[in-house]
Structure formats: structure tokens, C-alpha cells
């Protein structure tokens with residue numbers, strides 16, 4: 001068990017490439033924290049610095065209060081699971097899992113039977129008991145990944161580090177293995193730091209998620225907070241599938257959001273936020289599930305209806321994703337009940353109701369900051 005603290009940590013590669021830029025992050029004992037962001041945002045570099053595989057250029061990194069900047073990987077007592085399982089092909093599953101302990105048996109003060117017990121316990125947890133004598137080539141991708149996890153478990157480390165461990169698995173196996181990793185954490189409660197570019201994986205696994213971009217932490221919070229209160233437009237657009245819709249427009253009289261001759265009435269909360277942070281041009285953000293098709297009396301007489309035209313219909317069983325155009329704005333996506341669609345087809349005009357309680361307003365400048373976070377109201 002361990003706490004992990006990054007204090008103003010940076011990684012600068014030769015050629016002045018600032019892969020990680022002055023990040024500060026405190027991870028609690030037993031916490032499951034997911035680093036997520038687009039390719040190249042610095043998540044793997046952050047994890048590798050923690051593992052000791054990458055030198056730290058600036059700042060301080062501590063595990064359980066002990067500064068580890070110059071401590072070699074083997075003395076950090078943490079175990080890393082990689083995307084490409086990195087199993088020894090000529091060794092059995094048992095040997096793969098036991099090997100690192102056998103190598104350091106005396107140093108770790110373990111007997112042969114203690115190692116045997118640890119391997120068998122880990123195999124039982126991971127459902128690998130029947131495969132212990134097999135070689136990796138006779139295993140499925142999911143089983144190989146479990147062996148890689150088993151190899152980390154037997155070390156009984158202070159923390160687990162996972163670097164995109166599910167990337168090589170097909171979609172179904174990814175979801176299954178994701179659930180196994182979550183169960184494993186509930187059982188072992190070992191501090192876990194997990195890297196992925198997949199925001200859905202991040203949302204389902206993390207106690208907290210850390211959204212990164214260009215080597216900087218954008219937001220660090222529990223998944224629902226990141227989803228409902230994104231600090232800026234980047235986070236709002238990165239988290240959620242389908243992504244948040246953005247409409248560029250103007251604030252009129254401090255009460256209305258207008259775009260291309262369409263008008264929406266701002267709620268008192270949004271108006272108050274704008275009183276504090278006046279803006280004339282803003283970007284309105286609304287999630288697909290906060291937009292509803294009108295029709296058959298739904299939302300009759302309501303304000304906050306905008307005109308749009310259906311361009312694509314994507315059925316998903318009981319739900320359907322509608323892609324819509326509204327003037328010159330980027331395509332809007334609305335997720336709705338499939339039964340609301342009866343009689344509608346591509347090119348049909350479809351008035352849409354926007355739930356203004358769920359709307360965010362973002363600055364149009366490069367910060368794209370959220371002007372309407374509840375705590376600012």
C-alpha cells in the first residue's frame with residue numbers, strides 16, 4: 001500500500017521536448033487513478049517516471065513520503081503491467097509468474113514454498129490455475145494479459161502501474177478484462193495508476209481520472225465530476241461518447257444565447273455566472289442526451305427549441321443517435337429513444353429541445369475555460 005506524490009514534476013527530452021510539464025498530483029493509499037488523454041499528452045512518460053524507467057528532469061516524486069527521484073526501479077517496490085505483455089515465451093505460466101521472485105529470493109527473504117504459495121494464490125485469483133503448465137503461445141490474448149497481471153500480483157507491490165494493458169484485446173475481451181481489473185482492485189486494494197487513451201475505460205475504472213493534454217494536467221476529479229463539470233472545452237469534448245456538442249454564438253442582454261437567428265433563454269444560474277464573468281461571444285456546450293427531438297406533443301409550448309435537419313440516423317437498438325445540421329454550426333449529435341423517431345427520415349426538419357439546466361458556456365479564447373462551473377456561480 002502506498003501514497004504517490006508528484007510535486008511540480010517535468011520531463012524534458014533532448015531537443016527541449018517538454019513531454020510532462022510541471023505536474024502536481026497526490027494519489028491516496030488504495031486509490032485507483034487513471035491518466036487519460038490523447039496520444040502524445042505525456043501519460044506514459046508520467047508512468048515511466050514513477051516506475052523509475054525514465055529520469056525526472058525537474059520536481060520531486062515521492063512514494064509513501066520517500067523521495068524516489070534517484071531510486072532504481074527494482075527498489076521502488078512497484079509493479080508495472082505493459083500493453084505488450086512481455087512474457088517469456090519459453091517459460092510456463094507458472095515460471096513466468098514465479099521468475100522475478102526466484103531471481104531475488106534471498107534478497108526478498110522468501111522460501112521456495114512461499115513463492116509457490118504466492119503464484120498459486122495469484123493464479124486462483126486470476127482464473128489461471130488450470131493453465132500454470134502452459135507456455136504463453138498456447139494462451140489467448142486475454143489469458144496472456146492475466147499472466148502479466150499475475151506476475152505483478154505475486155510481487156505484492158506497494159503500487160500497480162498499468163500502461164494501456166487492454167489495447168491488444170478485442171472489444172468484448174477488453175470489457176471483460178476491464179471488469180476483472182476492477183474486481184482485482186476491490187479485492188487487493190493496492191494503489192493503482194492506470195494509463196489509457198480510452199476515456200470510457202478511464203470513466204469505468206478510476207476513483208479519480210486525470211485528464212492530460214500537451215504534458216499538462218487539465219482536470220483531476222472523480223469521473224462524474226469530470227463529466228458533469230468539465231473545467232474547459234478540451235475536457236468537455238474529450239470525455240463522453242458521443243462527444244459534447246458545441247455551438248458558437250453571442251450573449252444578448254445577459255439573458256439570451258443567440259446563433260444564426262435562433263435564440264435560447266439562459267437559466268438564472270447561467271445568467272449569474274455571466275454576471276461574474278461577462279462575455280459577449282461564447283461557445284455553448286450540450287451533451288447529446290440533453291438534446292431531445294420534439295414531436296407528438298413533446299415539449300410543446302416550451303422555450304429553448306432550435307431548428308435542425310436530420311443528416312444521419314444511427315440506430316443503436318432502443319436508442320438512436322441523430323446527426324443534425326443547424327445552420328453553419330458543426331454537426332450536432334442527439335441521443336434519443338428510438339421510438340421518438342417514428343416517421344422521421346434523413347433530410348427531415350426536426351425541432352430540438354435543449355435542456356438549459358445541462359448547458360455549459362465556454363470562453364472562445366485558447367483557454368476554452370468553463371464560465372459556468374457551479375462553484376463559480
Ligand code: ATP
Nearest residue numbers: 013014017019038039040041042043044045046197
Ligand atoms: P501514447 O498514448 O501515444 O503512448 P502518451 O500520452 O503516452 O502517448 P508519451 O509517450 O508520454 O505520450 O509522450 C509524450 C511526448 O513526449 C510526445 O510528444 C512524445 O513524442 C515525446 N517523447 C516520448 N519519448 C520521447 C523520447 N525518448 N525522446 C523525445 N521525445 C519523446
